[in-house]
Amino acid sequence: MLTLNVEGWFQCRLATDPDPSDEPRGVSGWTFAVAGEEDLDRIIRLQQPVSPRSPGPGSKVGVVVKAVSLDGQHVLDHPLVGGQLELLDKPKFEGRNGIVAEDATEFIHPFHLQLTGGGVSLRREDILDPQDPERNIHEVDPSVLRRRQPVEGEAVERAEIAEATGIMDYEGYRRKRKDKLEEKLQGTSDPVIQAALQKRIDDLDESLDPKKRDIRVGIQGVGLIYRFAIRGPAEVVDEGDALGGLVGTSPPWPIEFWMGGWDADALCGYMRGRLQVPFRPL
Amino acid sequence: MIGATKIDTREELINALTEAAALEHGLLCQYLFAALSMKRHPSEDVTWSQVELIRSWERHILRVAREEMAHLGTVSNLLTAIGGAPQFRRPNFPQQARYFPEPLEDDVQHVEFTLEPFSISALERFIRFEMPEEKLRVTLEAVAPDPIKYVTVGDLYGQIREAFETLNDRELFIGPRMAQDTDDWAANLKLRNVVDQATAVKAINDIIEEGEAAPETLPTSHWATFVRIREALEKEIENNPGFSPARPVVCNPLTRRHRDSSSGATGMTIIDNPDTLEIAELFNAVYGTMMLMLMQFYAFAGEAPEQREGLRATIRQMMSGVVRPLGEILTQMPARADLPGKTAGPGFEFYTDLRVPSDRRNSWLIFHERLAHEAQACKRLAQKDGAPQRLAYLHENLEGLARNVQRYMNLGEL
Numbered sequence: 209m210l211t212l213n214v215e216g217w218f219q220c221r222l223a224t225d226p227d228p229s230d231e232p233r234g235v236s237g238w239t240f241a242v243a244g245e246e247d248l249d250r251i252i253r254l255q256q257p258v259s260p261r262s263p264g265p266g267s268k269v270g271v272v273v274k275a276v277s278l279d280g281q282h283v284l285d286h287p288l289v290g291g292q293l294e295l296l297d298k299p300k301f302e303g304r305n306g307i308v309a310e311d312a313t314e315f316i317h318p319f320h321l322q323l324t325g326g327g328v329s330l331r332r333e334d335i336l337d338p339q340d341p342e343r344n345i346h347e348v349d350p351s352v353l354r355r356r357q358p359v360e361g362e363a364v365e366r367a368e369i370a371e372a373t374g375i376m377d378y379e380g381y382r383r384k385r386k387d388k389l390e391e392k393l394q395g396t397s398d399p400v401i402q403a404a405l406q407k408r409i410d411d412l413d414e415s416l417d418p419k420k421r422d423i424r425v426g427i428q429g430v431g432l433i434y435r436f437a438i439r440g441p442a443e444v445v446d447e448g449d450a451l452g453g454l455v456g457t458s459p460p461w462p463i464e465f466w467m468g469g470w471d472a473d474a475l476c477g478y479m480r481g482r483l484q485v486p487f488r489p490l
Numbered sequence: 491m492i493g494a495t496k497i498d499t500r501e502e503l504i505n506a507l508t509e510a511a512a513l514e515h516g517l518l519c520q521y522l523f524a525a526l527s528m529k530r531h532p533s534e535d536v537t538w539s540q541v542e543l544i545r546s547w548e549r550h551i552l553r554v555a556r557e558e559m560a561h562l563g564t565v566s567n568l569l570t571a572i573g574g575a576p577q578f579r580r581p582n583f584p585q586q587a588r589y590f591p592e593p594l595e596d597d598v599q600h601v602e603f604t605l606e607p608f609s610i611s612a613l614e615r616f617i618r619f620e621m622p623e624e625k626l627r628v629t630l631e632a633v634a635p636d637p638i639k640y641v642t643v644g645d646l647y648g649q650i651r652e653a654f655e656t657l658n659d660r661e662l663f664i665g666p667r668m669a670q671d672t673d674d675w676a677a678n679l680k681l682r683n684v685v686d687q688a689t690a691v692k693a694i695n696d697i698i699e700e701g702e703a704a705p706e707t708l709p710t711s712h713w714a715t716f717v718r719i720r721e722a723l724e725k726e727i728e729n730n731p732g733f734s735p736a737r738p739v740v741c742n743p744l745t746r747r748h749r750d751s752s753s754g755a756t757g758m759t760i761i762d763n764p765d766t767l768e769i770a771e772l773f774n775a776v777y778g779t780m781m782l783m784l785m786q787f788y789a790f791a792g793e794a795p796e797q798r799e800g801l802r803a804t805i806r807q808m809m810s811g812v813v814r815p816l817g818e819i820l821t822q823m824p825a826r827a828d829l830p831g832k833t834a835g836p837g838f839e840f841y842t843d844l845r846v847p848s849d850r851r852n853s854w855l856i857f858h859e860r861l862a863h864e865a866q867a868c869k870r871l872a873q874k875d876g877a878p879q880r881l882a883y884l885h886e887n888l889e890g891l892a893r894n895v896q897r898y899m900n901l902g903e904l
Contacts, residue, residue, distance in 0.1 A: 228815045230883050233530055236552040243538035305811040307890040346890035403539040
């Protein structure tokens with residue numbers, strides 16, 4: 209079994225409750241598209257962020273393969289080490305204000321991953337309802353959705369999230385961001401940039417009100433765990449035979465990962481996990 | 491108290507709370523209408539910095555509207571606690587002469603209840619509704635015992651509080667203690683549990699404070715919020731005389747005339763664009779379904795806890811997932827052929843006097859039937875040429891809601 213460890217920052221520009229889930233700018237929730245930015249689109253981007261915000265982890269977006277092991281042994285020169293993980297077909301956290309999944313139980317749909325690196329490409333899609341693949345998410349029975357939802361009753365250790373993101377002091381992280389934005393604001397005369405920076409500063413300021421326990425602060429230490437087996441059509445491209453073996457495309461590919469450490473100002477979060485792929489060396 | 495009504499019987503107190511429920515409901519619709527009328531993008535002839543300004547106003551007004559929803563829930567608790575029935579009915583918009591008497595020298599004129607796009611004039615009315623009593627230096631003439639007279643929201647609640655303080659505590663609270671809504675509808679929304687005089691007075695004090703507290707006491711009070719927004723809007727207009735923060739939404743865009751509405755200065759507009767009319771009717775149907783579900787929720791009709799939780803979740807999801815988006819869509823659609831450039835908006839119309847059946851299973855069957863029907867209607871509208879893109883998404887949300895209701899029905903005996 210080939211085990212691929214992946215991690216990195218991702219971007220998701222989504223509106224939050226009580227805004228409608230398809231809200232394009234963000235009004236009454238705690239996430240927003242600011243002046244000059246494109247509309248919110250809910251798409252989870254593991255590479256190539258849209259309108260990445262600075263300062264913040266927007267410029268670091270990129271979930272990559274950190275390590276590969278074969279049957280428990282590290283393969284340091286594996287072609288996929290350093291490769292990129294992408295989720296294709298505009299995946300979103302699906303909750304729809306609780307209509308299809310409540311807060312913190314949102315599933316990712318579609319789930320069509322692609323790993324590329326060293327001349328190798330692995331692709332596989334998980335079908336939400338294999339019995340009836342044509343069904344839309346609102347038509348799928350909740351019991352069928354469950355396997356794709358975050359694992360109930362398990363939480364990511366806050367320490368692991370902090371070590372992964374570098375956010376060791378939740379309030380301090382946001383306070384420092386606010387200071388940097390204020391500095392930036394002083395140095396610009398562009399009214400659009402000014403409006404965007406001021407909105408971010410106001411939002412950070414509001415979240416740091418000591419009388420409130422604001423979600424934007426606390427959510428930096430929270431993560432959702434996903435664990436399921438990818439069972440749909442798979443595609444392996446290895447024209448140069450870099451893998452040196454055969455990848456199983458019929459057996460499921462188990463995947464386990466967490467997404468968390470949410471930076472509500474940057475509209476970014478962190479992802480860490482591992483994908484297991486049946487593999488037989490030649 | 492300015493209105494100077496003396497509430498001294500259970501019946502009068504129930505009447506006053508029923509009035510308060512209709513009032514809160516009417517206010518929140520007006521606040522929502524103004525919020526949803528606001529421009530959102532520079533393509534609507536505003537600058538990016540004005541977009542940010544408008545967004546902050548919309549955010550605050552939506553927050554006030556949500557708090558009014560919580561007030562409506564608390565009023566339902568107060569009503570239930572003293573043996574009254576929750577009230578979710580209110581007369582259709584506009585209402586020229588029903589609420590908020592404004593005394594003039596020879597006559598009494600009322601502050602109109604009207605669906606008006608965001609503007610200085612709308613804010614003036616909102617400020618008037620939520621104004622602290624001491625800001626109004628008026629006295630009404632003595633009133634007959636039956637009618638309820640008040641000049642501000644706080645004034646009405648002041649009279650209700652006095653009644654709770656003076657009526658016999660032991661005899662007054664005859665409602666079942668379990669019939670109180672103490673759920674968390676959303677973060678930062680407080681619903682008050684009412685079981686005796688102390689909790690009733692506390693609930694009313696909280697409502698009054700949230701409404702009319704001075705900025706230094708509670709900067710987020712409704713009155714302080716509207717005053718602050720008016721000042722900011724006036725300043726922006728002074729700096730940019732052409733500034734217009736709202737879409738060209740007509741006042742009181744309705745799908746038909748209603749016997750119980752009375753047109754005042756702002757008038758009403760009967761939508762005649764066929765596409766807009768159908769979406770406006772869908773909005774009213776969904777809004778009606780949501781009201782029926784609220785009636786059922788506050789009827790405490792004996793559903794299993796999981797079913798009550800499902801009902802509560804469905805109502806909350808309908809607000810964010812269907813009602814608000816449909817309202818926003820309407821503010822971008824043409825209202826009438828003879829009003830080029832003018833757009834419609836959500837009319838919050840009741841086509842009939844909504845009532846829930848006495849049999850709870852029938853209620854749930856009707857909820858499901860209505861949602862499924864509304865989903866089909868939304869699907870049909872979404873498939874029309876040139877239909878707003880959001881409709882397809884809303885169709886899925888409505889189908890999901892209908893499916894959820896069916897699932898909740900199976901969670902316990904109905």
